[in-house]
Amino acid sequence: MRNFSSKELVGFIIGLFVAVGFLVYGYGVFTNDFVSFDDGLLIYDNISVIRAGSLWSVQWAFANYDPELYIPLTFLSLQLDAIIGGMNPFIFHFTNLLLHIANALLITWIIRLLFKRLDIAVLLGLLFLVHPLNVEAVSWAASRKDVLSSFFFFAAIVGYLHFLETQSVKLHFVSIGLFILGLLAKVSIIPLPLVLVCIDWYKSGTLRIADLWQKKGYIAAAIPFGLLALLGKDVVLERSSPVFIGLLIPKSILFYLEKAVLPLRLSVFYPIDTSTITLAHAAVLVPMLLLAAVVGALWYFRTKRHTWSVGAIIMMLLFIPSFLQYYRGNDLYLASDRYMYLAFLGLIIIIASEIAKIISLYKLKITYGVLGIVIISFSILTVKRSLVWKDTLTLFTDVLQYEESFLAYEKVGSELLVLGKRAEAIEALKKSIDLAPSSAAFVRLGIAAEETKNWTDAKLFYLKALESSPEHAQAHTNLGRIYWDESNRTLAIDHMERAVENHPWNMMALGNLASMYTLTGQKEKALEIIDAILLLEPNNERVGPLLKKLGVQR
Numbered sequence: 001m002r003n004f005s006s007k008e009l010v011g012f013i014i015g016l017f018v019a020v021g022f023l024v025y026g027y028g029v030f031t032n033d034f035v036s037f038d039d040g041l042l043i044y045d046n047i048s049v050i051r052a053g054s055l056w057s058v059q060w061a062f063a064n065y066d067p068e069l070y071i072p073l074t075f076l077s078l079q080l081d082a083i084i085g086g087m088n089p090f091i092f093h094f095t096n097l098l099l100h101i102a103n104a105l106l107i108t109w110i111i112r113l114l115f116k117r118l119d120i121a122v123l124l125g126l127l128f129l130v131h132p133l134n135v136e137a138v139s140w141a142a143s144r145k146d147v148l149s150s151f152f153f154f155a156a157i158v159g160y161l162h163f164l165e166t167q168s169v170k171l172h173f174v175s176i177g178l179f180i181l182g183l184l185a186k187v188s189i190i191p192l193p194l195v196l197v198c199i200d201w202y203k204s205g206t207l208r209i210a211d212l213w214q215k216k217g218y219i220a221a222a223i224p225f226g227l228l229a230l231l232g233k234d235v236v237l238e239r240s241s242p243v244f245i246g247l248l249i250p251k252s253i254l255f256y257l258e259k260a261v262l263p264l265r266l267s268v269f270y271p272i273d274t275s276t277i278t279l280a281h282a283a284v285l286v287p288m289l290l291l292a293a294v295v296g297a298l299w300y301f302r303t304k305r306h307t308w309s310v311g312a313i314i315m316m317l318l319f320i321p322s323f324l325q326y327y328r329g330n331d332l333y334l335a336s337d338r339y340m341y342l343a344f345l346g347l348i349i350i351i352a353s354e355i356a357k358i359i360s361l362y363k364l365k366i367t368y369g370v371l372g373i374v375i376i377s378f379s380i381l382t383v384k385r386s387l388v389w390k391d392t393l394t395l396f397t398d399v400l401q402y403e404e405s406f407l408a409y410e411k412v413g414s415e416l417l418v419l420g421k422r423a424e425a426i427e428a429l430k431k432s433i434d435l436a437p438s439s440a441a442f443v444r445l446g447i448a449a450e451e452t453k454n455w456t457d458a459k460l461f462y463l464k465a466l467e468s469s470p471e472h473a474q475a476h477t478n479l480g481r482i483y484w485d486e487s488n489r490t491l492a493i494d495h496m497e498r499a500v501e502n503h504p505w506n507m508m509a510l511g512n513l514a515s516m517y518t519l520t521g522q523k524e525k526a527l528e529i530i531d532a533i534l535l536l537e538p539n540n541e542r543v544g545p546l547l548k549k550l551g552v553q554r
């Protein structure tokens with residue numbers, strides 16, 4: 001049997017990863033729809049993506065948050081997808097998968113450079129590629145920011161490792177440039193400078209101030225992005241309790257490790273009861289003691305198990321940004337699968353060191369066989385998990401198998417309403433409100449009431465929605481329409497103005513407000529709104545008739 005050349009071997013590995021990636025995720029890529037869970041916010045209702053290809057969209061990407069994160073490069077990548085494939089979900093899922101495959105290859109490259117074992121690197125790269133815990137980051141279109149920022153994060157590490165080997169200043173600056181691009185995709189990769197210090201520690205066996213000073217370029221790049229992130233997270237930081245965060249950290253870390261080893265009963269939500277967040281509760285105390293024991297063991301074996309300490313610290317560093325994400329709205333969640341995506345690097349480094357030792361003691365075939373079984377088993381689980389992201393109804397019905405979630409009931413109720421299953425929809429929405437009254441559930445009940453022409457109940461539901469979320473654009477829009485039909489022009493215009501104020505690119509609200517101004521003789525205001533519409537949609541079909549009524553030619 002002839003030996004493969006380096007190029008042939010690289011080509012084979014890339015082909016293998018592409019084949020496995022599409023085998024595991026391919027069906028979902030071609031069939032999964034968007035889900036009503038930030039996909040609208042970032043993609044199909046995002047005016048910069050809808051208007052992709054214009055200079056205005058590019059400017060919008062750099063001028064806006066998502067609304068909490070500054071992610072201009074992510075928005076640009078989504079706009080590029082829209083230019084290539086329109087608003088078809090396929091193109092967005094396809095790009096996510098390509099990025100995930102690239103990330104798995106980059107992890108393979110990193111492990112190869114660190115451990116000098118291509119076989120171990122390929123096996124662990126495949127393990128990352130097919131791990132069920134990564135499904136959320138890949139199959140959720142709105143998680144583009146995670147896979148895109150991770151791509152630049154891993155690429156920056158590869159560049160740095162080659163810089164260490166060659167001392168090429170050019171490679172050093174390339175690595176910093178990749179880091180900056182990653183920060184533009186999502187700031188969660190900000191711990192990279194400290195991760196690189198850990199890599200220095202792994203390679204030299206000692207921690208040196210000089211190694212940290214060498215990262216000054218990375219640190220200088222990280223500081224402004226860190227400040228931008230804090231500006232976007234002001235509401236989250238205000239809501240977050242340092243005590244709660246401190247008590248939850250050990251529990252969430254052990255939770256991620258458990259799911260990494262045994263990825264069963266995965267969910268979009270892992271809600272946690274705030275009443276259990278106390279040192280007196282075993283659910284908090286036991287993880288804290290276990291984590292303390294692990295830290296103690298790592299310290300004790302820091303010489304014999306040096307790589308374990310390096311991997312554990314890298315994993316901890318990459319978890320840190322997620323510690324500000326326990327709150328979603330007013331609710332507390334223990335974890336999100338995608339927050340393990342970057343942190344896998346630390347775990348994989350630990351696994352790689354142990355596999356290298358096992359291979360030196362036992363036969364290769366046994367080790368490869370065990371890893372092969374794990375990879376195949378995880379692949380099967382990942383195929384099943386990726387299909388859970390088929391659509392909104394499938395995703396949130398899956399959530400309700402494990403948790404009574406008000407948000408899941410609201411999403412299920414909303415989808416059932418669209419499907420015409422009104423009775424089931426109302427039942428789900430009422431369950432959502434029983435668990436936690438939310439503006440979204442009240443709005444859906446208002447829509448259900450409108451379908452039976454029960455305008456009184458519809459108004460009551462919309463007003464209830466505005467009690468909990470005064471800025472809810474759809475509630476204002478629907479109320480404005482009902483009041484207009486009841487000839488209450490003042491209230492109708494007031495609510496439509498609030499809808500536009502809170503959602504400046506809501507085309508329904510803009511069109512309705514322009515019509516209301518036109519029909520009430522407020523020509524200047526009507527033209528101002530029409531200009532806003534034309535800026536967003538130059539060929540909007542409602543504009544022509546309105547201009548004709550106003551007696552304006554353009």
